[in-house]
Amino acid sequence: MSNLETSSLIDSSDDSPSTNAAIQHQPQPPPSTTSKQPNLIASLIFQPFQWLKMLSSELNPSFILGIFLVYGLSQGFSASFFKVVTDYYWKDVQKVQPSKVQVFIGLYHIPWIMKPIWGLMTDVFPVVEYKRRPYFIVAGVVGVVAATMVAEGGARVGVGAALWCLIAIAAGMAMADVTIDACIARNSIEFKALAPDMQSLCGVCSSAGALIGFSTSGFFVHHLGPQVALGLLAIPAASQIYLGFVIYEKKTSDDSSAKKRKAIENLGGALKGMYETIQFPQVWKPSLYMYLSIALSISTHEGQFYWYTDPKAGPAFSQELVGMVHAIGALASIVGVLIYHKLLKDYPFRNLLFFAQLVYGVSGMLDLMFILRWNLVLGLPDYLFVVLEECVSRIVNRVRWMPMMVLSTTLCPIGIEGTFFALLMSIDSLGSLSSKWGGAIILNVFHVTRADFANLWLVILIRNLLRIATLSFIFLVPNADRLESGSKSTELETNSDNLQLVPLKERHEV
16 A cells, blocks of 8 residues: 555544545545556457456356367367368379369268267267267267378378278267257356357357468478378367366266166157258248258369469469468458448348348359459459459358358257257258269369369359359248247247247247
8 A cells, every 4th residue: 555545544534623624625636547547458468368267267167178179179270271181182192083072072071961960969868977078089089090090091091091081080070069069058058148158259269270270281281291281180189089088067867777768758859859840931941042052052162272283274372372362261251250240130131141142153253263364364463363262252151151050040949959950050061062062073074184174164154153043042031130939849830021930839829
């Protein structure tokens, strides 16, 4: 305590009227503005740490660690790193044609299509009295073994064995993703006020991990080679094993026979609820649109990637540049999220998705301009134009994707929301698989190979026309700006374009 504060306390304790009067009339020093003015820079630096400290104290530190490890390392870093490194692995190590690589990449989506199965397993089949922890360990073991095998074998691993290893790596990611999502759903129910904070943390971790994964992938491919670089994916997988041992989870207390009966009842109820819910037109119609909008946008990525890196036909981009372009695209995705959140989230689903899909198809013409090298006619260098194209594509795709995710969450009935959301996300993955395989067929039909890119422009033109043709299915999307889900029953009805989901019991009371 300062001398000024001490003397003030002593003076105020004096009972003399004259003293009190003198003190009242004594001019007070002006308040110090520098001592009470918050340091803006320090506040910006420490605010995220205070936010994390709050989440850790309200929830559990091991749960926050789980979000960092799964969303940051597995979903963010591993998925982005995996995307770039496998492209080079198939091209430079296995010497596979781009149309075949498209088929292989489609197979990576099979574990993600199986997300409802992983969700049901974690919900109704506990292992050694735990629902979540054992599945983190299984996911980690699968990922470590697969990444180690493909890295150790290198070129000696056949195409079939390598494909199985890469599918297994994707399976480990998918299983860990479903398991942490189950933990998040549970905490969102128990701590409703913190649900937005949890989703924000997941998004930040995923975006930051993707940024690091993309920006470092080219460096490791250049210095280690694709097959050794794939071995680095064993590290995030090993962190999932660690998470399985440290994350907090209460044991199930039922006896063995009761657990089996309960598991069978829960499984039957969940499957019945999913079957009944998906039959409602207000559910299957937008779900069908989500599938068609992804599937009809056939993927030409491998044909373009082979052209990007070809020293004769294409611009011959280096590994580092390819990784950095994707990293800039990851930043652009964050911009797309902000644009949707700040400007577009209150627009009706149908109108927003119509214009987003239209812009998505038109913006695809940038790829066509690049393949035809019109950018050089305009005086734009290759690296600048590809960054521009990547940013536009990522922003538009994110704006197009966000309302579909919001729509998906509102279609989930209470009680089986986790499993049903996994089902809707598996439809998304099925659309991605169809997109990859559709692109493979088109690349093969038009004879786009490792060395022949004469018809690549035509393939991209067909892709863009299919994107625009998707607009003919926009009537499947509800013309509403929001959805209100029911509370306890999966027997739901909808009110025309309002798509207001209400339980049948409440309907009769209205």
